[in-house]
Amino acid sequence: xxxxxxxxxxxxxxxxxxxxxxxxxxxxxxxxxxxxxxxxxxxxxxxxxxxxxxxxxxxxxxxxxxxxxxxxxxxxxxxxxxxxxxxxxxxxxxxxxxxxxxxxxxxxxxxxxxxxxxxxxxxxxxxxxxxxxxxxxxxxxxxxxxxxxxxxxxxxxxxxxxxxxxxxxxxxxxxxxxxxxxxxxxxxxxxxxxxxxxxxxxxxxxxxxxxxxxxxxxxxxxxxxxxxxxxxxxxxxxxxxxxxxxxxxxxxxxxxxxxxxxxxxxxxxxxxxxxxxxxxxxxxxxxxxxxxxxxxxxxxxxxxxxxxxxxxxxxxxxxxxxxxxxxxxxxxxxxxxxxxxxxxxxxxxxx
Amino acid sequence: xxxxxxxxxxxxxxxxxxxxxxxxxxxxxxxxxxxxxxxxxxxxxxxxxxxxxxxxxxxxxxxxxxxxxxxxxxxxxxxxxxxxxxxxxxxxxxxxxxxxxxxxxxxxxxxxxxxxxxxxxxxxxxxxxxxxxxxxxxxxxxxxxxxxxxxxxxxxxxxxxxxxxxxxxxxxxxxxxxxxxxxxxxxxxxxxxxxxxxxxxxxxxxxxxxxxxxxxxxxxxxxxxxxxxxxxxxxxxxxxxxxxxxxxxxxxxxxxxxxxxxxxxxxxxxxxxxxxxxxxxxxxxxxxxxxxxxxxxxxxxxxxxxxxxxxxxxxxxxxxxxxxxxxxxxxxxxxxxxxxxxxxxxxxxxxxxxxxxxxxxxxxxxxxxxxxxxxxxxxxxxxxxxxxxxxxxxxxxxxxxxxxxxxxxxxxxxxxxxxxxxxxxxxxxxxxxxxxxxxxxxxxxxxxxxxxx
Numbered sequence: 001x002x003x004x005x006x007x008x009x010x011x012x013x014x015x016x017x018x019x020x021x022x023x024x025x026x027x028x029x030x031x032x033x034x035x036x037x038x039x040x041x042x043x044x045x046x047x048x049x050x051x052x053x054x055x056x057x058x059x060x061x062x063x064x065x066x067x068x069x070x071x072x073x074x075x076x077x078x079x080x081x082x083x084x085x086x087x088x089x090x091x092x093x094x095x096x097x098x099x100x101x102x103x104x105x106x107x108x109x110x111x112x113x114x115x116x117x118x119x120x121x122x123x124x125x126x127x128x129x130x131x132x133x134x135x136x137x138x139x140x141x142x143x144x145x146x147x148x149x150x151x152x153x154x155x156x157x158x159x160x161x162x163x164x165x166x167x168x169x170x171x172x173x174x175x176x177x178x179x180x181x182x183x184x185x186x187x188x189x190x191x192x193x194x195x196x197x198x199x200x201x202x203x204x205x206x207x208x209x210x211x212x213x214x215x216x217x218x219x220x221x222x223x224x225x226x227x228x229x230x231x232x233x234x235x236x237x238x239x240x241x242x243x244x245x246x247x248x249x250x251x252x253x254x255x256x257x258x259x260x261x262x263x264x265x266x267x268x269x270x271x272x273x274x275x276x277x278x279x280x281x282x283x284x285x286x287x288x289x290x291x292x293x294x295x296x297x298x299x300x301x302x303x304x305x306x307x308x309x310x311x312x313x314x315x316x317x318x319x320x321x322x323x324x325x326x327x328x329x330x331x332x333x334x335x336x337x338x339x340x341x342x343x344x345x346x347x348x349x350x351x
Numbered sequence: 352x353x354x355x356x357x358x359x360x361x362x363x364x365x366x367x368x369x370x371x372x373x374x375x376x377x378x379x380x381x382x383x384x385x386x387x388x389x390x391x392x393x394x395x396x397x398x399x400x401x402x403x404x405x406x407x408x409x410x411x412x413x414x415x416x417x418x419x420x421x422x423x424x425x426x427x428x429x430x431x432x433x434x435x436x437x438x439x440x441x442x443x444x445x446x447x448x449x450x451x452x453x454x455x456x457x458x459x460x461x462x463x464x465x466x467x468x469x470x471x472x473x474x475x476x477x478x479x480x481x482x483x484x485x486x487x488x489x490x491x492x493x494x495x496x497x498x499x500x501x502x503x504x505x506x507x508x509x510x511x512x513x514x515x516x517x518x519x520x521x522x523x524x525x526x527x528x529x530x531x532x533x534x535x536x537x538x539x540x541x542x543x544x545x546x547x548x549x550x551x552x553x554x555x556x557x558x559x560x561x562x563x564x565x566x567x568x569x570x571x572x573x574x575x576x577x578x579x580x581x582x583x584x585x586x587x588x589x590x591x592x593x594x595x596x597x598x599x600x601x602x603x604x605x606x607x608x609x610x611x612x613x614x615x616x617x618x619x620x621x622x623x624x625x626x627x628x629x630x631x632x633x634x635x636x637x638x639x640x641x642x643x644x645x646x647x648x649x650x651x652x653x654x655x656x657x658x659x660x661x662x663x664x665x666x667x668x669x670x671x672x673x674x675x676x677x678x679x680x681x682x683x684x685x686x687x688x689x690x691x692x693x694x695x696x697x698x699x700x701x702x703x704x705x706x707x708x709x710x711x712x713x714x715x716x717x718x719x720x721x722x723x724x725x726x727x728x729x730x731x732x733x734x735x736x737x738x739x740x741x742x743x744x745x746x747x748x749x750x751x752x753x754x755x756x757x758x759x760x761x762x763x764x765x766x767x768x769x770x771x772x773x774x775x776x777x778x779x780x781x782x783x784x785x786x787x788x789x790x791x792x793x794x795x796x797x798x799x800x801x802x803x804x
Contacts, residue, residue, distance in 0.1 A: 017642050029654065174777065185768075
């Protein structure tokens with residue numbers, strides 16, 4: 001099985017997952033969505049008719065008028081295809097097709113910062129901020145982690161090594177959002193260094209917005225890094241320890257290359273494939289966690305959007321952001337797979 | 352994989368300091384859980400979200416042990432029971448309830464409430480007064496119990512914020528050397544010459560006079576509102592945090608352990624069966640595994656909790672859906688190796704059933720690995736549940752640590768400096784997680800299945 005075939009099977013699996021996710025999401029929220037849509041139509045029809053006073057004047061008694069309104073509503077329901085239930089094949093297919101081409105419709109309650117209620121616009125306004133926050137944090141984590149991991153694998157059993165390992169275990173037991181609450185408590189209220197809410201207070205088009213955004217981003221980034229780098233360092237250390245036992249390293253040692261040079265150039269280069277793979281995976285993992293982290297820091301990204309959508313049951317937004325989150329998640333898994341298959345030929349040959 | 356005997360595992364485990372620390376912490380937590388379940392009445396957690404139950408507790412009070420650490424003593428919230436004396440003179444019955452309190456704090460109490468449940472007929476007069484350490488008696492309130500022709504049981508509360516009390520205190524205005532534009536407790540507990548706390552013994556007396564008829568006091572207490580209470584303080588809704596935190600312990604252990612056992616058992620059987628069967632079955636089962644693996648867990652858990660139910664038992668099930676996948680992968684690769692062994696082949700040739708081979712010959716060999724994975728996967732289950740509760744999706748009928756933190760976040764505990772509301776739940780979550788991580792790592796190091804991946 002060549003690399004091509006490997007990638008094709010993986011790609012197909014991913015697409016299947018995407019479809020299943022969509023189907024699951026729609027079936028979980030579908031019946032609620034129908035009720036909400038129908039209510040929307042009733043509201044819309046009534047608003048249109050009351051605005052146009054000439055229609056109302058044409059009727060003699062209220063019953064006749066009511067009948068007319070009901071008829072209009074039924075017409076509208078029928079044209080939108082809402083008279084068949086959400087699980088009927090046509091409607092399910094139509095909904096899924098719409099979502100596939102990124103047409104999520106309009107949000108029921110939420111709006112973007114610019115006031116648009118188009119779900120796609122809302123999501124694409126929030127997504128860059130999530131990517132900004134978590135990519136920055138992940139890059140910092142991986143730099144600290146790789147350096148610290150290499151340093152501790154250089155001297156196994158040393159103070160650095162023991163502190164790193166202990167820190168890795170302890171830090172990974174704390175929930176990020178709880179550390180976030182503590183950080184806000186300490187650095188926003190006891191010592192007022194950073195703002196408590198991570199949403200910048202000035203408008204995006206004003207000058208100095210980027211600086212304000214970075215300033216507001218500091219506390220969340222510090223928190224995510226604090227919780228994340230220990231585990232990374234520990235992981236890198238373990239990879240390095242494994243590689244340091246390989247024959248070619250021992251050979252280099254016997255030639256007389258200094259240990260420092262072996263660790264930082266030869267061994268680290270060989271540890272690169274799994275490290276890069278895990279980098280891609282951890283990015284995707286942090287996306288899911290974004291929901292809680294962003295809720296704590298009030299960071300205006302996808303995670304908070306998702307949380308807000310859930311709390312007011314804004315179904316189009318829920319479906320849209322679940323879809324986008326899944327896509328992001330799958331893309332990073334796919335990239336991880338790709339890198340893993342590229343670096344490690346054993347993956348693509350074994351069946 | 353070399354099978355390790357139970358004896359060996361035990362011996363090795365006892366050598367591991369980390370593992371023993373984990374066991375030590377875990378037994379502590381289990382002990383706390385047992386004590387909580389057997390000593391604290393279950394009604395306390397059933398009524399966790401019932402504000403009625405917590406009305407006599409103070410609002411956002413610091414834990415009372417803070418007084419040991421600082422020189423300024425914060426007034427403690429006290430619930431004082433009455434000493435009841437009854438006497439009769441010329442046909443007038445006097446029921447006197449006395450509440451004694453030794454007050455030596457550096458701040459005024461925030462308020463006080465008299466709560467009593469009485470059984471009487473006809474009407475009775477109530478007089479409340481206080482005898483202060485300097486010997487002065489202040490008449491606080493004269494009122495009467497509502498008239499009733501039949502025997503009746505009546506609940507009555509008198510609050511220090513009552514305007515009548517303020518009015519009555521105004522008659523003593525000339526004795527005091529300061530302005531009276533302050534709360535009643537700040538007058539009652541003050542020195543005469545200036546508005547400073549007078550420390551010493553205070554006796555509050557509630558006298559009930561009845562003509563010809565006696566009154567029966569069924570329940571009576573005085574609540575002296577302070578700003579320090581109990582071991583862990585209270586929250587914005589006046590709930591005793593110690594009770595919430597204590598109940599959180601068995602709940603967290605229950606959630607963590609049941610999710611991890613459930614998912615390890617499912618994952619193990621699924622993986623072993625898939626690996627043992629091989630071919631098409633394996634292919635299909637592993638593709639399904641990939642699908643679950645690629646689902647974003649947290650968004651789905653949130654949707655499930657919102658649309659289906661947030662009952663704690665269903666939550667455990669939902670968490671299981673997402674946590675058996677990794678274990679299935681590892682145990683599949685293990686069973687792939689084991690099934691090539693000759694005794695398995697032999698058993699097959701002898702015509703033993705697949706299920707028997709799996710349960711008799713393959714699964715027992717994976718048990719050490721299973722125990723290690725159970726321990727390792729507990730913390731994730733606990734933190735995920737806490738995270739969901741933190742988002743406000745927890746089961747409202749059980750107070751979990753995550754829910755306490757959710758409430759803390761909603762009421763802006765960080766902004767108002769209520770550290771006792773934020774710090775303990777998080778530390779408990781982390782400690783519980785650590786205990787299992789320690790045990791799991793120690794076991795993992797012994798069993799060390801190099802077959803991983």
